[in-house]
Amino acid sequence: MASTPVTIQTFDKLLKEFYLSQWVDQLNSMTTTWQYFRRRLVDFSGRKMIFPVRTGRNAGVGAVATSHASASLPTLIEAGRQRHDQASVVPRLVMGALELSQDVIDISKNDRGAFFQAIDVEMAGLVQDVAELMDRMVYGDGGGRLAFIASGGSSVTVIPVTYIRPFFIGQRIDIWSANASGSTLRSAGNEITAITNNADGSGSITVGTTVATTDEDGIITTAGARPTATTGVEWLGIDALISNTNPPLESTFQGITRTGNSFWHSHVNTTAVLSEKTIQQALDTTHDDSMGEVNALFANRMTRFALYETLALDNPRRLVNTNVIQPGMLSGKLEDHRPDTHDYLMFDGRVPIIVDKFCPVKIDNAGATQGKSGTMFGLDMSSVYVALVTDFKWWDGGQGTILRPSASRKFGLEAVLYTMGNLVCDAPNKNFKLPSLTIG
Secondary structure (H helix, E strand, O other): OOOOOOOHHHHHHHHHHHHHHHHHHHHHHHOOOHHHHOOOEEEOOOOOEEEEEEEEOOOOOOOOOOHHHHOOOOOOOOOOOOEEEEEEEOOEEEEEEEEEEHHHHHHHOOOHHHHHHHHHHHHHHHHHHHHHHHHHHHOOOOOOEEEEEOOOEEEEEEEEEOOOOOOOOOOEEEEEOOOOOOOOEEEEEEEEEEEEEOOOOOEEEEEEEEEEEEOOOOEEEEOOOOOEOOEOOOOOOHHHHOOOOOOOOOOOEOOEOOOOOHHHOOEEOOOOEOOHHHHHHHHHHHHHHHOOOOOEEEEOHHHHHHHHHHHOOOOHHHEEEEOOEOOOOOOOOHHHOOOEOOOEEEEOOOEEEEEOOOOOEEEEOOHHHOEEEEEEEEEOHHHEEEEEEEEEEEOOOOOOOOOEEOOOOOOEEEEEEEEEEEEEEOOHHHOEEEEEEEOO
8 A cells, every 4th residue: 555645735744743842842951051041931022022120229218216215206217219220132033944855855755754764864953053052142142252262363274262162063153353343354154174172172173265364362253143243143141141241242231231330230250260269259249239049050161170179179068969950949939840850060069050061261372371261150040031032933934834945046945943032131230250260
């Protein structure tokens, strides 16, 4: 008995009804950091999300003398009010596309197994790539930064970088003179053809097109993440959210300038050396300034290793291993998520240290600036969340069809997954950042 032919409509239905839900579940489980921010989702519509933020306290509180003490009726305290401002967040678009060649589609029309095998390969690769993208953006500043250039040069194809982990062969990158608005674009859409890893985590990339000039401390971004020298299109990550300055490509942070507005500042220590005291001071200062409760630390693997080496030998009780983060530990709400079964290090037995290769680290092997510096973020997870216009779904082009002829004039069909939203922090002062943490 002949099998039922598989049509484009069959492909569409499988992608929409089976693969999408499976793909999103797999994406969330594969990400290292992104999954924690997805546990608090806020839906919104429109061109931007507007929300109130508290900027000052009510001065109309205090003690007054009683009639027994002053022989007169108590005087009413002067009324006050909380101070508020209005913040706003603009959604940004993230896409992932897959392509099926027409010959594979034709072969699969009478063989469901062949189709499933082809689509499984594409979906598995897509989920891994998008998982890495979301994790990287979580730690970014909205401008697609991958790493700093370790030393500059002229007419180069081999570029030394301060951290090699975010790169892969075939990746397309842009090369800039600095991580700031108005910096000079040195090379656009250059393809990485080879990668050299150093033992300390630094390395070099080889690009296909010669770059006339590169700059020490210039930056490398993912291609297209900065359409102009003054704009970025990626989601704002915690490097921008947890700060005391405006993001490098924006004049405000979430619609409010940080200049002169201390309520919109996080606790930032730019000269910290990794130690138990440094971390405890950051935890205490953040709590004293905001009444926030930092319940998660985020760091690079190199920082975690140095932390373990620094603390565990001297005071092993301060750093313990655990394989479960209990429900509610990161959000304050028991119903928000299941226990996490990853293996974590806990600072002081209560604050998990979540480690991700995309957490910023800078390794400099040149000149007087030799050394390693990592970044540690301390977050009150109740203050940071994902605002979504739409969660991941297939784009149908308004025609109800997911698979469409390839836009790149190739002999095949393509399908596009997308999401629109941004990360939001409604209380930056409840969080801290140690951005130049000396680790060796």
